[in-house]
Amino acid sequence: MKIELAESYGFCFGVKRAIKIAEENPGSATLGPLIHNNMEIARLKRDFNVSLVESLDDVKPGSATVIRTHGIPKNDLKELLAKNTKVIDATCPFVTKPQQIVEEMSQEGYDIVIFGDKNHPEIKGVMSYATGPVYAVLSIEDLEKIHLRERVAVIAQTTRKIEEYNKIVNWLVPRHKEVRVFNTICNATFENQDAAKELAKRADVMIVVGGKQSSNTKQLHSICKSFCPDSYHIESKDELQKEWFDGKKLCGVTAGASTPEWIIEEIIGKIREFKV
């Protein structure tokens, strides 16, 4: 049986980069969990002595602090820089960009609309860079409640869907003289989905790796199942069953966005051991 990995799977560019940064800074502490995967956080602690602090108050003097992919609000960064800590910025470049756009557009006098969740850390950080009016909206109903001036700049949370973003833009264009639309959506999630679909169409059996609670892994599994009925969602190699692979010619493997590479490698190793 041939084993084939999806063209795109697992960690996105920003998370891979943040983990590399953490590994290059042994003994540092991340401000908030670097990733929603406890096994990976445990590995960073064990192999690189990278620990976790939950809030600014917990940052220790003389330490090194890693800012995670989400970024942090401008004032938190100021506070962090004022502390006796080495600041290591692992903010995803796809998040730094909207922060810069918001800062610039505010300075140029645009009202800012962010298509995203105001309670999400990424959006809290991005919003903090506005020096003028800024609003986070999730729907047309949210837009109807706010009053915007003639010139509006719009950005989107990196994980939003473009179709939904266009609905926001469509509502704004007829109502304003100028709408400056920045495409700040990151395609990583959709790239994993597209690649999983393409592979599931050809595979006899699909293994989808990721936390049982992870919504993006569940979505990947659901997509795979609709193209390849023998699709299994597992968290670790211990769940694999030899009979799943009996008589199969092509086994596809993909993984959710919070699944570390080494877990995927372990699983592929175990499948190979079945010698199907």
Place this chain on the structure above:
Amino acid sequence: MKIELAESYGFCFGVKRAIKIAEENPGSATLGPLIHNNMEIARLKRDFNVSLVESLDDVKPGSATVIRTHGIPKNDLKELLAKNTKVIDATCPFVTKPQQIVEEMSQEGYDIVIFGDKNHPEIKGVMSYATGPVYAVLSIEDLEKIHLRERVAVIAQTTRKIEEYNKIVNWLVPRHKEVRVFNTICNATFENQDAAKELAKRADVMIVVGGKQSSNTKQLHSICKSFCPDSYHIESKDELQKEWFDGKKLCGVTAGASTPEWIIEEIIGKIREFKV
């Protein structure tokens, strides 16, 4: 019987303004017809000695030349200014604005997309202000044929529909880092339609005034007919028939975008004479 004019009808703001400018400059010549209505052009000639020249070559030395609402290409303006003629600019401000936007956005390095007809005088004029790449498109198919860089500025011909404009924007947003959307659509046509509809709902008889070939007048008539079956499309007072008004309580009047005020006044005068 009560006679009521639609809240909005006839000439748009830009045409009214251009006619006033022509009237204030007796003896001048317009470069191209000021309006698609021969009776109005004849009136301007008769009452204000405003004549018509068809092309730049026909501009007479020592004359005064009126630029019509559509505007003219930048090079034509240059040529005109170099001639021994007084240039009187009656370009509609809603057309001057997109000309300025195109010039500025070109200078700032944006590729320019114009949603409009490249053969229309307005668009020929607007396009001429670009100093970099500029494309006039009417459909997604047109967009697919061109190659645009990362930052795009978009404007629309003043008479386009906003829903169609949004389709162009929706195609561009996912494909570019920044799409700067300027709402250059003028609502005059739609305001006449909305007002006609509102009045037709209440009227017992509707008189729609305008050229029999005028597409916007035909559209107004069709809208009126669907709300008020006794709707008549006429060009002049001679077509009015007394029996149309027998037993009616409210007569609504509207007019196409090229219909001069004095024709409407004549028609209302004639209806009053019926003493219904």
